[in-house]
Amino acid sequence: MAIPDFILALRATAGHQLLWLPGVSAIVFDDEGRVLLGQRVDTGRWAIIGGICEPGEQPAATAVREVFEETAVHCVPERVVLVQALDPVEYANGDRCQFMDITLRCRAVGGEARVNDDESLDVGWFALDSLPELEDFALMRIKQALGDGPAWFEPTAAL
Numbered sequence: 001m002a003i004p005d006f007i008l009a010l011r012a013t014a015g016h017q018l019l020w021l022p023g024v025s026a027i028v029f030d031d032e033g034r035v036l037l038g039q040r041v042d043t044g045r046w047a048i049i050g051g052i053c054e055p056g057e058q059p060a061a062t063a064v065r066e067v068f069e070e071t072a073v074h075c076v077p078e079r080v081v082l083v084q085a086l087d088p089v090e091y092a093n094g095d096r097c098q099f100m101d102i103t104l105r106c107r108a109v110g111g112e113a114r115v116n117d118d119e120s121l122d123v124g125w126f127a128l129d130s131l132p133e134l135e136d137f138a139l140m141r142i143k144q145a146l147g148d149g150p151a152w153f154e155p156t157a158a159l
Contacts, residue, residue: 002117002118002119004052006054006055007019007021007052016096018088018096018098019096019097020097021053021098022059022099023050023052023053023100023101024051024053024062024066024104025050025103026049026066026077026106027106028049028067028073028075028106029105029107029145030108030125031108033127033128034126034127034128035128035142036067036073036108036123036124037049037123037125037132037138038070038119038120039123040120040121041119042119045134045135046131046138047134047135048134048142049067049070049071050066050101051065051069051070060077060104063106067106068111068116070119070123071113071114071123073111074110074111075107075109076106077104078104078105078107080103080151081103081105081144081151081152082102082103082141082144082151082152082153083100083103083152084100084101084152084153085098085100085101085154086098103145128142
């Protein structure tokens with residue numbers, strides 16, 4: 001997976017210590033109600049589209065950029081689906097990150113789904129009753145994106 005230049009610069013001085021990073025997940029639907037997924041190079045698994053915000057980049061702009069970079073599909077963000085701090089992850093090289101995921105529901109407005117970078121083995125549109133095997137992370141986000149409720153967040157204990 002490509003590591004953004006700004007993270008490479010941070011790692012030059014921060015080493016492997018934990019970095020707190022903003023991430024965006026895009027749940028993209030087409031006019032037929034199908035969801036756009038990518039098969040990841042690093043795991044071989046199907047997943048929703050997402051990535052890391054560049055410094056100063058708004059989450060909606062990140063969603064549009066990442067969806068196009070990975071799939072050649074143009075999309076328009078429609079609403080915030082959820083906001084969630086994810087568990088820390090450690091990569092094979094020892095780098096540690098923790099992401100604040102902002103998931104956006106998006107509508108496809110153009111382009112033809114295809115592999116558009118080196119992060120995906122395959123991309124495609126899937127009917128909701130014919131999804132490939134997905135992690136709970138993706139299934140929960142797709143389910144939340146289908147509703148019209150307010151943005152989901154982890155509940156906190158009352159004071």
